[in-house]
Amino acid sequence: MSRPAPELLAPAGSPEALRAAVEHGADAVYLGWGTFNARRGAQNFSEEEFAQAVAYCHVRGVRVFLTLNILLTDRELPEALETARAASRLGVDAVLVQDWGLLDLLRRTLPDLPLHASTQMSVFTSGGAREAASAGCERVVIARECSREETAEICRSCPAEIETFVHGALCMCYSGQCAMSALIGGRSGNRGRCAQPCRLPYGVNAAARGQRPLSLKDSCMADHLSEMGDLGVSCLKIEGRMRRPGYVAAVTDIYARLLEERRPPTPQERECLERAFSRSGFTDAYWRGKTGPEMFGFRPENAAPAEEPAPSGTDRRIPVEFTCAVRAGVPCSLEAGDGSGNHIAVSGPVPEPAGTRALTAEDLSARLSKTGGTPYRCANVNTTVEPGLHLSAAAVNGLRRDALEALSAARSALPLRRELLPPPLPEADCGEAEPRLTVSVVHAAQLTGGLLDFRPARVYVPLELLADVPSLPETEAEYCAILPRVWRDRDEDLLCRWLDKARVLGAAGLLLGNLGHFSLARGGGWKLYGDYGLNVFNSRSLAWLREKGLDSACLSFELRFSQMRDMKKILPAEAIVYGRLPLMITENCLIQNAVGCRCDRPNFLNDRTGASFPLLPAFGHRTEVENSRPLYLADRPDWRRLGLAFGRLRFTTERPEECVEICRRYLEQAAPAGEFTRGLYLRGVE
Structure with missing residues (x-):
């Protein structure tokens, strides 16, 4: 029986898992080759195994997608390009990308190689999907947090294919925005090394520390496959490159049959999916537009994995x-x-x-x-x-x-694809001998005359805060509105009204932290600055953002000082040099889930060591988790010698007088007082 669209995409963390996926009905597989993919802990493939895998799949009518979906340094980009070039020559069907610099490099050097926007790009709006399409991506993997209605709108509005996750692990944080593993243990999720600290026990406000408020159940969308196809979703993706071949076989087999027969799963099939792997059952809450404590669960350490099932009997030859x-x-x-x-x-x-x-x-x-x-x-x-x-x-x-x-x-014939030389980077040099300070606030009370007396170059204020204040204090600094890190299409009319209010108040710039912000900001006459959410990791990313119309960009705080120093400053560069660094941005409100709606008061996530991570309310009743200790660099002269144009003091939980004191300490290059961290600037990440 021929199966209607959408395509069923299965994980292949090893050659054995790949064969299991193909034998059990996958239309396509995604796999890692080399060191530049978001599951570097998986077995992955050697070059010989990769070539064999592509030929094996193509003979059987199965497409192969290569994951190059991590952030890359300037030194790593040439090797990543060669990996993509070799994969293209071997006939790979597409490459998944997160890094803007790599995306631009591949588009310019391998123009016939299809590119897919990884879920690590944090795309959850129609505008973001269209931006990815205009950048050269023929497919966009949207955020797992998108609901049915949101997915439908993106499918209607975006010329690129839309891919969604239908089964497997759910991260608590929006993909591409999590720094928890990096800042706590030095293993970056953006670099394919996530240690999954979200699965550990925590408490909220020192209560119930044995709970797991960050550990979501696995997703299971088996009841919604026909609906997704009807909405225009092009590809259904099973998560699990770290999982055993038996898991891949069991899940792929069931989903393939459900798609072929256009039906929901039987009780026996549901039980088989749970035996293959689950965390206290499954959830489809995001698809239904819901959040809440029923979405959370964990897997006991002694849970036995299911054995690989026999093929279903469907002749897939x-x-x-x-x-x-x-x-x-x-x-x-x-x-x-x-x-x-x-x-x-x-x-x-x-x-x-x-x-x-x-x-x-x-x-x-x-x-x-x-x-x-x-x-x-x-x-x-x-x-x-x-x-x-x-x-x-x-x-x-x-x-x-x-x-x-x-x-x-x-x-299995190899495609003929053009291969061009990498273009040189622009000659522009926007490096500065001495960076100027900028400040960001989250509360109106922090925006005092004493703070502004230090004459920061820019003052970043959340857009939702600007919507609530009647006026802004007089200052020579440039006021810039921070656009919400996460929002939805339905919010954009409100955001546009708030932007009009911000302009009336005197704001001249916008701080953009997501690909979807570009369509919101374009054509408004604003000065546009890139925030840390864009994950700028290399010089080519700066060049790409310059082409997109940005006037400066904040570099990723997962970079080392030496990597920042060696980056070509094609665009004026900013770095966060003080403050609690953001660990997560979550669709679920941790405060609401744990203790009810009390977002107007201080709230904390507590770990087993006694560390307290402040929980800040974010736009849309979401939560931003901050690091337990503030970054402090006032006494480190090295950050001033990196060619940065700006160093940002990021104020979150500080009282107004503390904000003023921190500014004074940075001007005097004073030693720290109290607990602090140097972040990742000295030790870097895996």
Whole structure:
């Protein structure tokens, strides 16, 4: 039975998992090769294994996507480009990308290689999806947090294909925005090394420390597959490159059957999915537009994994039609077609006159139909057999074998793709000998005359705060509105009204932290600055953002000082040099889930060591988790020698007088007082 769209995409963390996915009905697989992918802990593939995997999949009608979806330094970009170039030559069908610099480099050097926007790009609005499409992505993997209605709107509005996750682990934080593993343990999720600290026990406001308020159940969208296809979703993705082949086989097999038969799962299939892997069951709450404590769960350490199931019995082999002619005095011929445009012809020996028994059309058809042990099944045989001729069984078998080998070669033929030289970076040098200070606040009370007396270059204020204040204090500093890190299409009319109010108050700039912000800000006459949410990790990302119209960009706080120093400042660069660094931005409100709605008071996440992580309310009743200790660099002169144009003091939980004191300390380069961290600038991340 032919299966309607959408495509079923399965994980392949190893060659064994890849075979399990293909044998159990995947239309496509995604895998990692080399060191630059978001599951660097998976077994992944060697170059030889990768080449074999692509050929194996293409013969069987399965597409192969390569994951190059991590942030990359300037030194790593050339190797990542060579990985993509080699994969393209081997016939990979697309490459998943997170890093803006790599995206731009691949678009310019391998223009025929399809690119997919990874979920690590944090796309959750139509505007963000359209921006990814205009940047050269033919497919966009949207955030797991998107609801049915939000997904439908993105599908309607975006010219690119839309891919959604339908089964597997859910991260508490929006993908691409989590720094918890990096800042706590030095293992970056943006670099494919997440240690999953979200699965550990925590408490909220020192209560119930044995709970797991960051550990979401796995997603299961098995009840919604037909609905997703009807909305225009092009691809359904199963998470799990770190999972065993048995898991891949079980989940892929069930989802393939559900798609083929356009039905919900049976109780037995639901039980099989839970046995394969679950955390206290499953959830589909995000799809239904819900959040809440029922979404959370964990998996006991002694839970036994399910064994790999037997194939479901559905014949997934490629149907082939044979046309064979056996005539006197000429070599026998066999043509084979797969119904997908591949058609080959081979020839064999000249038939001999028959002895006791002549070859019949029925005999020939029966022999050609024996395709067992190959990726093919015989769908039909057309024969022409002249009477009185003999052709041995070995000759017919050889003819069939040659035809199927030629057909496999045609199906796995390598594409012809252009390869261009990497373009040089622009000559612009926006490095500065001495950075100027900027400040960001979250409360109106922090915006005092004493703070502004230090004459910061810019003052960043949340857009929602600007919507609530009647006026702003007089200052020579440039006021800039911080756009919400997470929002939805339905919020954009409100955000546009708030932008009008911000302009009336005197704001001149906007701080953009997401790809979807560009369409909101474009054409408004604003000065546009990039925030840390854009994950700027290399010089080419700065060049790409310059092309997008930004006037400066904040560098990722997962970079080391030396990496910041060596980055070519094609755009004026900013770095956060003081403050509690953001660990997570979550769709679920941690405060509401734990203690009810008390977001107007201080709230904390508490870990097993006694550390307290402030919980700040974010736009849309979301939560931002801050680091337990503030970054402090006032006494470190090295951050001033990196060529930065700006150093940001990020005020979150500080009282107004503390904000003023911190500014004074930075101007005096004073030693720290109290607990602090140097962040990742000195030790870096894996």
